[in-house]
Amino acid sequence: MTQMGTAATGQGSPADTRAPGTIAGAPAAGTAGTWRASIRRAIRNGSRPGPWKRGPVLAALALLLGLAMLLHAKIPNRMGNLGSLVETLLPWFGLFIPVLLAGALWRRSASAVVALLLPVTVWLNLFGGLLSDKSHPGGDLTVASHNVSADNPDPAGTARDLAASGADVLALEEITDQAQGTYEKALAKAYPHHTVQGTVGLWSKLPLSDTRTVDVAMQGMVGPLAEHLSAEDKAATPRALRATVATDQGPLAVYVAHLGSVRVNPRAGFSTSQRDAGERALGKAIAAEQNERVVLLGDLNGTMDDRAFADITSQLHSAQDAAGDGFGFTWPAKFPVARIDQILVRGMEPESSRVLPPTGSDHLPVAAGISW
Structure with missing residues (x-):
């Protein structure tokens, strides 16, 4: 009886290591979790705006900065001599450019980077000769x-x-x-x-x-x-x-x-x-x-x-x-x-x-x- 039991055991199939209740042929739990995470990432990536749609506020601020410097002579003085105040501090408007650039790079906003070309060009045209x-x-x-x-x-x-x-x-x-x-x-x-x-x-x-x-x-x-x-x-x-x-x-x-x-x-x-x-x-x-x-x-x-x-x-x-x-x-x-x-x-x-x-x-x- 001992030999027969031993033979039967040696000739039988390998021991089944699946967890109790697992259906044969189904993917393992870890694999299923990986698939779900991949699907969620794909959904997020698909819904995330592209580099040209990121940072619209930064792009708008860059354009406003450039227009303020470009059209400073058009800013009226009727309210508190605002035009003269802007022109007095005009060279310092250039400090906003690196701040906006840092924000654009952090947001990975291509539109904001391109918009910054306007204030950079205007500032250099106004004050580049003083450098x-x-x-x-x-x-x-x-x-x-x-x-x-x-x-x-x-x-x-x-x-x-x-x-x-x-x-x-x-x-x-x-x-x-x-x-x-x-x-x-x-x-x-x-x-x-x-x-x-x-x-x-x-x-x-x-x-x-x-x-x-x-x-x-x-x-x-x-x-x-x-x-x-x-x-x-x-x-x-x-x-x-x-x-x-x-x-x-x-x-x-x-x-x-x-x-x-x-x-x-x-x-x-x-x-x-x-x-x-x-x-x-x-x-x-x-x-x-x-x-x-x-x-x-x-x-x-x-x-x-x-x-x-x-x-x-x-x-x-x-x-x-x-x-x-x-x-x-x-x-x-x-x-x-x-x-x-x-x-x-x-x-x-x-x-x-x-x-x-x-x-x-x-x-x-x-x-x-x-x-x-």
Whole structure:
């Protein structure tokens, strides 16, 4: 019996390893689960939008960014001077491009990437020329300008730094009565000729003549300088002057101006009424100027991209745009975001334009080499 049982066992079929209750010929449970997962993935992949349909919001934002830069001159100023505010900050709109690009790559959106070509092209067309150094060596005359700040803790040190720049003609803005003597004493050796009219002054290595004030409509003055003046002085204190500099190549008309401050607040928006009134007055004075060669130096409290300066930019061109290296931002000194300190010329050729090292002021000085 033992041998027969052993033989029967040895001759029989292999032991069935299927789980109890499993029907012969049916796929294993693991295989069925794999098939179901594959079907679900296929359904998801089939319903997922393609790369051209992904990121429609990102694509729309890219197009809006490009159109805002392209059509900035069409943005109205009726509501809070929005157009001027956009134009003041226009170079910084380029920072939105890498942000949108990162979003497009994260979403794998081909449409958003293609839409970004518009703002990239517009930004490069507007500001690409500022990315290279356009300066040339030489120049017949070096001019400089600096808002020295009414709250400057070290006017003597500021004066020494400016004299060391080697400028032939130096314009200062925001000079207080308390600091005027300090500047005159510290600059006397390097600049034997000078004139101060109100809160602006001009120092020169070359003779000056025909100096006079220019009315830039500063009624109701506000800003740091206003804290140092009485109500009567605010209305009467000149903020711009005109002088003739005698050069070997002939007379040069030099204007120095400090236009009104601007403010940004939720109610009024971009408040520029003081500055804009001064700009129009200064534009009229320059238009009436008989000398063909003109230089405007000063803190204009605005960038030359702002449409509000059309009266000036239609007559003069920026030394920074023509011969600068980079954007040349000047304010605030600790982290400059805008170039509001300007050197503009007519009848002269800018050879170089640069921002000078910081002083005790909240503005950075600017200098330019110009030639005939």
